[in-house]
Amino acid sequence: MAKTLFQKIWDAHVVAQEPDSPAVLYIDLHLVHEVTSPQAFAGLRRRGIKARRPDRTFATMDHGIPTSSRDLPIVDELVIKQIAQLEQNCLDNDIRLYGIRQNAEKQGIVHIIGPELGLTQPGMTIVCGDSHTATHGAFGALGFGIGTSEVEMVLSTQCLLQRKPRTMEVKITGALRKGVTAKDIILGIIAKYGVGAGTGYVFEYTGAAIKALTMEERMTICNMSIEGGSRAGMIAPDDTTFQYVAGREYAPKGADWEKALANWRTLPTDEGAGYDATLTLDADALEPMITYGTNPGMGVGINAPVPDPAGLADPSQRAALQKALSYMALEPGRPLLGHPVDVVFIGSCTNGRLSDLREAASLLKGRRVNEAVRVMVVPGSASVKRQAEREGLDKVFLAAGAEWREPGCSMCIAMNGDELRPGQYAVSTSNRNFEGRQGKGGRTFLASPLTAAATAIAGVVADARSLL
Numbered sequence: 249m250a251k252t253l254f255q256k257i258w259d260a261h262v263v264a265q266e267p268d269s270p271a272v273l274y275i276d277l278h279l280v281h282e283v284t285s286p287q288a289f290a291g292l293r294r295r296g297i298k299a300r301r302p303d304r305t306f307a308t309m310d311h312g313i314p315t316s317s318r319d320l321p322i323v324d325e326l327v328i329k330q331i332a333q334l335e336q337n338c339l340d341n342d343i344r345l346y347g348i349r350q351n352a353e354k355q356g357i358v359h360i361i362g363p364e365l366g367l368t369q370p371g372m373t374i375v376c377g378d379s380h381t382a383t384h385g386a387f388g389a390l391g392f393g394i395g396t397s398e399v400e401m402v403l404s405t406q407c408l409l410q411r412k413p414r415t416m417e418v419k420i421t422g423a424l425r426k427g428v429t430a431k432d433i434i435l436g437i438i439a440k441y442g443v444g445a446g447t448g449y450v451f452e453y454t455g456a457a458i459k460a461l462t463m464e465e466r467m468t469i470c471n472m473s474i475e476g477g478s479r480a481g482m483i484a485p486d487d488t489t490f491q492y493v494a495g496r497e498y499a500p501k502g503a504d505w506e507k508a509l510a511n512w513r514t515l516p517t518d519e520g521a522g523y524d525a526t527l528t529l530d531a532d533a534l535e536p537m538i539t540y541g542t543n544p545g546m547g548v549g550i551n552a553p554v555p556d557p558a559g560l561a562d563p564s565q566r567a568a569l570q571k572a573l574s575y576m577a578l579e580p581g582r583p584l585l586g587h588p589v590d591v592v593f594i595g596s597c598t599n600g601r602l603s604d605l606r607e608a609a610s611l612l613k614g615r616r617v618n619e620a621v622r623v624m625v626v627p628g629s630a631s632v633k634r635q636a637e638r639e640g641l642d643k644v645f646l647a648a649g650a651e652w653r654e655p656g657c658s659m660c661i662a663m664n665g666d667e668l669r670p671g672q673y674a675v676s677t678s679n680r681n682f683e684g685r686q687g688k689g690g691r692t693f694l695a696s697p698l699t700a701a702a703t704a705i706a707g708v709v710a711d712a713r714s715l716l
């Protein structure tokens with residue numbers, strides 16, 4: 249029987265399936281961080297047990313750690329406690345930790361270091377107590393976020409109870425034009441179909457525009473699948489995937505590599521396999537995207553006007569848009585182009601990889617950021633930071649007047665001292681623009697690294713294509 253990529257991975261990992269019950273799913277890789285794991289480890293301790301597969305469990309610290317100099321003492325009591333707890337929990341359970349004191353040269357945002365280390369591989373089931381675990385689906389893996397009690401379940405059994413989602417093909421036809429990026433594809437999909445379109449489904453991204461993307465671009469797209477409502481997002485593994493994984497620290501080697509490769513080549517969706525639903529987007533017609541509201545689906549092409557609530561027939565949609573525009577203090581009917589911003593944030597698990605920093609630096613090189621704007625460039629991992637510095641990108645950012653920070657989640661989540669002040673506007677390359685996400689009262693426009701860099705230079709929302 250012809251099967252989809254999702255179906256193949258699901259079938260290979262079901263340990264037990266009772267009628268009308270969730271399946272017991274085997275988990276190949278469990279990623280852990282400091283914020284969602286303390287309760288789960290405490291649960292193990294109460295039960296007098298240890299992690300069942302420490303060799304398939306890897307930890308990092310990213311959400312709460314400050315991204316200012318690592319030489320400075322951390323002042324936040326909660327962060328100090330979370331760091332100490334994670335260190336002790338990893339020690340007690342023989343789990344490898346990429347922290348700020350242990351293996352710090354490989355520390356970073358959990359969804360950036362998994363692929364970097366070669367832990368993320370095609371065909372795997374991957375979970376983490378973080379919703380953007382969908383990122384790992386870019387490798388043809390089934391990756392999704394889990395709650396704290398599920399973190400304990402996976403730590404103790406290496407399995408998870410899961411109801412089987414349906415499959416949705418998200419077909420991106422055509423080719424991206426100059427100045428339009430992977431971030432614009434995913435913002436375009438969510439703007440077109442809404443934040444609930446994928447509820448109950450797993451997305452599989454297909455089409456010529458997806459095939460042409462690098463692995464880092466594919467990760468940007470899969471990362472935001474959850475913002476379209478889906479459980480996970482996947483892309484069929486191909487030579488681009490295999491070349492990325494080959495030679496990385498935890499990638500199979502020698503005969504094991506050949507065996508793995510033969511298996512991975514069987515994973516793409518079979519000809520004739522059906523999806524439960526399909527969405528489409530034409531990459532040829534796509535503009536750089538930017539959000540104007542308080543969920544990632546409230547987005548438009550950068551030249552398009554902010555929609556007018558009066559134009560919406562549905563009363564609940566009209567009320568939601570009115571509320572969002574009121575929070576954002578925006579007038580409908582005008583594009584965001586030219587709107588002043590206070591902060592530009594370039595980083596996060598969506599756009600904190602080397603290629604994102606290269607893109608931003610390509611615009612900032614030889615230019616200055618507007619003096620009214622604070623520009624924070626935060627590499628997604630210590631490896632990204634090192635490589636960027638080898639290439640001199642740090643010098644480009646610093647010469648332009650931007651801040652060059654230590655790796656972490658930073659202003660994506662504002663748990664770490666990096667935050668907007670009430671009323672401030674930011675163009676952010678992260679993935680969420682909810683009320684207060686980047687700081688109480690802060691207002692977020694989500695966009696690509698190119699749009700962020702162009703805005704940093706102009707001091708107002710700008711179209712990067714005018715600078716290319």
Ligand code: SF4
Nearest residue numbers: 380596597657660661
């Ligand atoms: S960068 Fe943001 S979205 Fe990504 S893991 Fe950190 S807090 Fe979550």
